[in-house]
Amino acid sequence: MAKLRVHADRIEVQLTPTEKSLAFRGDDLVIQREDIRSATITDDPWIWIRGIRRRGSEIPLVVAVGVWKYHGGSDFVIVKGKRQAVVLELAGGEFARLIISTNHASELIDRLKVEPAAADPSDPVE
Numbered sequence: 140m141a142k143l144r145v146h147a148d149r150i151e152v153q154l155t156p157t158e159k160s161l162a163f164r165g166d167d168l169v170i171q172r173e174d175i176r177s178a179t180i181t182d183d184p185w186i187w188i189r190g191i192r193r194r195g196s197e198i199p200l201v202v203a204v205g206v207w208k209y210h211g212g213s214d215f216v217i218v219k220g221k222r223q224a225v226v227l228e229l230a231g232g233e234f235a236r237l238i239i240s241t242n243h244a245s246e247l248i249d250r251l252k253v254e255p256a257a258a259d260p261s262d263p264v265e
Contacts, residue, residue: 140219141239152217170232175227179225180224185218187238188216189207190213201220202220203218213234214238215236217239218240220240223244224238225248
């Protein structure tokens with residue numbers, strides 16, 4: 140499962156080698172904190188996936204990893220099974236939204252609420 144590292148100025152989504160190959164992506168994602176407009180926890184991430192798969196892999200209701208294109212831009216998706224997920228709405232950058240399954244959704248939301256100067260980059264959220 141991807142590791143999410145919250146830094147003072149950015150969030151790093153460190154993809155596993157399997158996720159990189161499923162997403163047809165060679166590098167990890169870096170999201171600037173100032174680009175995050177909202178963060179939502181969802182128990183059903185599948186209903187948040189919009190558009191068509193442009194680059195990536197999907198087995199419906201099992202796994203979806205990669206880029207989904209819709210009329211307003213692109214979303215990056217890492218959804219696995221029926222796990223809880225965090226939906227990050229973004230103001231700028233490569234993607235309009237990130238949808239990421241995680242076992243630590245509430246912890247991630249709490250860390251995003253912390254003032255950027257107080258974020259601890261050494262503790263990953265998986």
